[in-house]
Amino acid sequence: MNVIESHVTSYKTLGIILLLLLLLTTITINVTSYNLKLWNVAIALGIAGVKGYLVLTYFMHLKYENRIIRAFVLVVFTLFITIFAITFIDYLYR
Amino acid sequence: MINANDNPGYVNYLNYRGKYTGIRAWILSTDHKRIGLLYLYAITTFFSIGAIMGILMRIELIAPGPTIMGPQTYNGLFTVHGIIMIFMVVIPGLSVVFGNLFMPILIGARDVAFPRLNLFAWYVYMVGCALAILSQVLRHGPPDTGWTFYAPYSLNTGTNVIAATGAAFILGFSSILTGLNFIVTIHRMRAPGMSFFRMPLFVWAIYATAWIQLLATPIIGITLLMLIIERLFNIGFFEPSLGGDPVLFQHLFWIYSHPAVYIMILPAMGVISEIIPTFSQKKIYGYRAIAYSSLAIAGVGYLIWGHHMFTSGMSLVAIWSFSLFTFIVAIPSAVKVFSWVGTMYKGSIDLKPPMLYALSFIFLFMIGGFSGLVLGGLATDVQVHDTSFVVAHFHYIVFGGMGYAFFGAIHYWFPKIYGKIYKIRRANIAWALTFIGFNLLYFPQFIIGMQGMPRRYFDYLPQFQPAQVVSTIGGFIFIAGFILMVYNLIMGYRKGEQAPANPWHGTTLEWQIPSPPPLENFEEIPVITEDPYNYK
Amino acid sequence: MEEKPLHHEEPRDDFAAKMGMWLFIFTELLLFAGLFLVYSVYRFQYPIFFHQAALELNVTIGSLNTIVLLISSMTVAMSLTALQKDNKKLALTLLFITILCAVIFLFNKYIEWGTKFEEGLYPGSPLMLKLERGHLLFFSLYFFMTGLHALHIIIGMIILLIAWFKIKKGTVNPGKFMLLENGALYWHLVDLIWIFLFPLFYLIT
Numbered sequence A: 001m002n003v004i005e006s007h008v009t010s011y012k013t014l015g016i017i018l019l020l021l022l023l024l025t026t027i028t029i030n031v032t033s034y035n036l037k038l039w040n041v042a043i044a045l046g047i048a049g050v051k052g053y054l055v056l057t058y059f060m061h062l063k064y065e066n067r068i069i070r071a072f073v074l075v076v077f078t079l080f081i082t083i084f085a086i087t088f089i090d091y092l093y094r
Numbered sequence B: 001m002i003n004a005n006d007n008p009g010y011v012n013y014l015n016y017r018g019k020y021t022g023i024r025a026w027i028l029s030t031d032h033k034r035i036g037l038l039y040l041y042a043i044t045t046f047f048s049i050g051a052i053m054g055i056l057m058r059i060e061l062i063a064p065g066p067t068i069m070g071p072q073t074y075n076g077l078f079t080v081h082g083i084i085m086i087f088m089v090v091i092p093g094l095s096v097v098f099g100n101l102f103m104p105i106l107i108g109a110r111d112v113a114f115p116r117l118n119l120f121a122w123y124v125y126m127v128g129c130a131l132a133i134l135s136q137v138l139r140h141g142p143p144d145t146g147w148t149f150y151a152p153y154s155l156n157t158g159t160n161v162i163a164a165t166g167a168a169f170i171l172g173f174s175s176i177l178t179g180l181n182f183i184v185t186i187h188r189m190r191a192p193g194m195s196f197f198r199m200p201l202f203v204w205a206i207y208a209t210a211w212i213q214l215l216a217t218p219i220i221g222i223t224l225l226m227l228i229i230e231r232l233f234n235i236g237f238f239e240p241s242l243g244g245d246p247v248l249f250q251h252l253f254w255i256y257s258h259p260a261v262y263i264m265i266l267p268a269m270g271v272i273s274e275i276i277p278t279f280s281q282k283k284i285y286g287y288r289a290i291a292y293s294s295l296a297i298a299g300v301g302y303l304i305w306g307h308h309m310f311t312s313g314m315s316l317v318a319i320w321s322f323s324l325f326t327f328i329v330a331i332p333s334a335v336k337v338f339s340w341v342g343t344m345y346k347g348s349i350d351l352k353p354p355m356l357y358a359l360s361f362i363f364l365f366m367i368g369g370f371s372g373l374v375l376g377g378l379a380t381d382v383q384v385h386d387t388s389f390v391v392a393h394f395h396y397i398v399f400g401g402m403g404y405a406f407f408g409a410i411h412y413w414f415p416k417i418y419g420k421i422y423k424i425r426r427a428n429i430a431w432a433l434t435f436i437g438f439n440l441l442y443f444p445q446f447i448i449g450m451q452g453m454p455r456r457y458f459d460y461l462p463q464f465q466p467a468q469v470v471s472t473i474g475g476f477i478f479i480a481g482f483i484l485m486v487y488n489l490i491m492g493y494r495k496g497e498q499a500p501a502n503p504w505h506g507t508t509l510e511w512q513i514p515s516p517p518p519l520e521n522f523e524e525i526p527v528i529t530e531d532p533y534n535y536k
Numbered sequence C: 001m002e003e004k005p006l007h008h009e010e011p012r013d014d015f016a017a018k019m020g021m022w023l024f025i026f027t028e029l030l031l032f033a034g035l036f037l038v039y040s041v042y043r044f045q046y047p048i049f050f051h052q053a054a055l056e057l058n059v060t061i062g063s064l065n066t067i068v069l070l071i072s073s074m075t076v077a078m079s080l081t082a083l084q085k086d087n088k089k090l091a092l093t094l095l096f097i098t099i100l101c102a103v104i105f106l107f108n109k110y111i112e113w114g115t116k117f118e119e120g121l122y123p124g125s126p127l128m129l130k131l132e133r134g135h136l137l138f139f140s141l142y143f144f145m146t147g148l149h150a151l152h153i154i155i156g157m158i159i160l161l162i163a164w165f166k167i168k169k170g171t172v173n174p175g176k177f178m179l180l181e182n183g184a185l186y187w188h189l190v191d192l193i194w195i196f197l198f199p200l201f202y203l204i205t
Helices: A011-031 A038-059 A067-092 B032-060 B071-090 B093-106 B115-137 B161-188 B201-233 B246-280 B287-303 B316-344 B353-376 B378-384 B388-418 B424-451 B462-495 C014-045 C047-054 C059-084 C088-118 C126-130 C133-169 C178-202
Strands: none
Touching: A011 A038, A011 C059, A038 C059, A038 C178, A067 B201, A067 B246, A067 B287, A067 B316, A067 C014, B032 B071, B032 B093, B032 B115, B032 B388, B032 B462, B071 B115, B071 B161, B071 B388, B093 B115, B093 B161, B093 B201, B093 B246, B093 B388, B115 B161, B161 B201, B161 C014, B201 B246, B201 B287, B201 C014, B201 C133, B246 B287, B246 B316, B246 B353, B246 B388, B246 C014, B287 B316, B316 B353, B316 B378, B353 B378, B353 B388, B353 B424, B378 B424, B388 B424, B388 B462, B424 B462, C014 C047, C014 C133, C014 C178, C047 C133, C059 C088, C059 C178, C088 C133, C088 C178, C126 C133, C133 C178
16 A cells, blocks of 8 residues: 655754754764763763764654654664673673 | 365466566566475475585494594585575575465465565575585685684684675575565555454464564674675684684674574474464464564574573673573473464364474474573583584474474475375375484484584594494484485375365465465455454 | 456555665664674773774864765755655755765765875784784774775665666656655665764774
8 A cells, every 4th residue: 555655854854953963963073072981982872872863763754654663663773782781791791 | 265276267376477488487486486486496405415414424423533534524514514504494494485485375465565576585595505505616625614603713714714604694685685575565465354463373473583584684794794804804803813802703693693593493383383273173272372472582582692602701690691591582482382282182183294294393392492401501501512412402493393394384385385285195104204213313412412422523432333323324214204205295296186275174364265376366355354273 | 257367456555665675774784783793892892992093083084974974864855855845956956965975975985094005004904913902903893894884875875876867767756756765764874874983983082
């Protein structure tokens, strides 16, 4: 069954998202000039995570997509985290 | 419902004459049923080649010391035997043959979501197989690393590792494409009224398997790529002298290869879930439990890869966690076994060949499964790791499990695929030979494994010889049974009696259409109004 | 007997195509996940060396590439919007800009890698093999991951080019735009990977 796109993302929304992404990029570059030890990694990955979330949600249209696709993304993300965590159970406690 | 075969004017998928003729009509066909048969013939061929390798190993092992070959040849043999059996036979196996042949029919569809991608996946598979065969004959000699390609040996051995790992990479890509196709098909193309919980259990199995194919295979893909690049450019990922960690290779390898065994076994369990209700003429017991347990096995299966690595030097916390979850994953499998037995209880059992194979599946799978618990326990694993106990375990589970389910599936669906029937008595004899041979072949290996017989060794202490002899004899008995089985099926195709559309009185959709199926499966897409397995 | 049609025309299922593309994207994400895992393990084992090695990378070019890719993600998304609004000319222009951004990215990468090669730093080079192990692993990961990423940029570019020509021809249009939508999804994937590559290689100083 053919489902014609019911939602078209506006130019305005896309533009705003780009500005947000550029802002976050600037922040993440600037934070590296401060030595916050372990927090540097956490902040860098955190900001990357937010940027990734924006790309997925708005550019890749997930916000307006059928729930099933969002469920799939969640499954993949969970798998990713799980594999990382389990591998580090080895490396952290050696 | 069409009463099949009373419409002799229909065109079935074997007879259909389209744009192409001759061989091109087959290798250019996007019909899921023809593609399923292309895979069937390829896989049967490769299984036979792999079995020959196995028999050669068995002959070598009949006596200590060199018997018919030297150690390098033996190492090459067990490597290629593994590569063929794992990557070319058992992982694609049931999914690409019976998933292709029947999953669309079971959900009331005319084909898969992406028929051309389906054919493309077969070509990718054949290219991968060709490269694997090529790895045996290219300049540097067959790989001798085992199918597990452990670093650092696989980085330093002079043999054709790149060809073999390249082949596995390509085969993985084929697996991904099939998984992708099946997931979309099941989500988008079920007949009206067929909710997820009205799908036959074989479809549930194919669905869970497709997710593993999709999500696990990329990890082995990138790992093999890393191995190839490291062989070429010394990037140091797994080479200790360059700072790398060989155990990291093992992690990455098994993050795929453990879920891969569920790719092997889930469709097999799906087949059993189809055969048992039919030959008990009774509704499956615990439909939802079986459906959920398929997903549970797929999910928990991602958490336990380290049980292949207990002696590799991982942290105590890691080995403890992996052992715990390995025990947990046995539970959903047990749920299935209980459900199958529950189905048979007070059913009207008919011991036709498919049922014989299904029952032997349960027996062999359980032996394999219990031995898996021995391996899953840390203290016991240390004793049997890298011994022929492990070899016996995985042959019982994979060969006794997936293999017997495959034999059961071909005997079950043969009349539907070809519209003919094989000789039942001959099939029973073949079954008996393979069953006896199988157990003689592998059970002794449990015993000498516990006594210390190492795996992948071409030589051994004289005290292990009696068991090795029994095992080799068992191998030959099995081969005799297998040859008889294949002969029976081929004769069934060529000279067998015409089969009715529903010879086993099944209730799922494939039995409601003529044998062989029409080109597009259904004249009209059925509307589903009840649960499957509704035996009156 | 009546001629029954052998072939039924299946109605086009655009959502199936989109679902298929998302599933394929998952496989690409997991492909890179393996590399990110290797990176994490070795970063964990060689933290100081990774930090030192990262200083040798050019943050300016890295940042420029990040910005270029983010812009290209917006332009390809806008190109889809334009096509859906039946503005063919704008769609083609925006798509062209996207492809141009890809070329700029690749050119920057060429400069970056070129500098390293000139210094004698490339996978398997004698200089590389003499490095401290943590440095060697950092640069091996750098070349492997950015190289694989660049390969995906090229693939994405090809898909978008095909889309460009089909839009021009009219076979991709407001009533049938799955190729552009799925091509754009693939492009966003490439951007997504870079969003994580960038801080992990350039910003751990």
